[in-house]
Amino acid sequence: MKALTVCQPYAHLIALGEKRVENRTWPTGYRGWLAIHAGKSRKYLDTEGEDERRWPDMAWGAIVAVCRLTASVYKYGELTDLIGERPELHWLTTHEHVEGPFCWILEDIQRLTDPLPCLGQRGLFELPASVAVSLRRFLSV
Secondary structure: OEEEEEOOOHHHHHHHOOOOEEEEOOOOOOOEEEEEEEOOOOOOOOOOOHHHHHOOOOOOOEEEEEEEEEEEEEOOOHHHHHHHHOHHHHHHHOOOOOOOOEEEEEEEEEEEEEEEEOOOOOOEEEOOHHHHHHHHHHOOO
16 A cells, blocks of 8 residues: 655644645656555644644654545646546635645545554655555545
């Protein structure tokens, strides 16, 4: 199973279903189940600690959700085409997390009630077999 490391608080927002788009500088041809790994970096947290007070259950260095990656589109052109093909994705026109340049569309997001400790990596990476086996119960959608 493929995984993607996402910095906090964004991994947590994906797990909550509030962030259904992951922005990258590169596209991917991969489609299918994807584990969301919460990185250990605190780079994107607010400096006053409000994020950590708001979400005290935010995990670090762990798989926090699984989802299906259904599209990877260039924000400035392909996004409009995707919405034309799939009108149910019209929410992308106003979603606050559509920043691009490449928008990875995440669907069927399932939060893990108990984050699964795991080392992250850069880019898309293959999960260790032992971690992937633990996630199989979430892939019934």
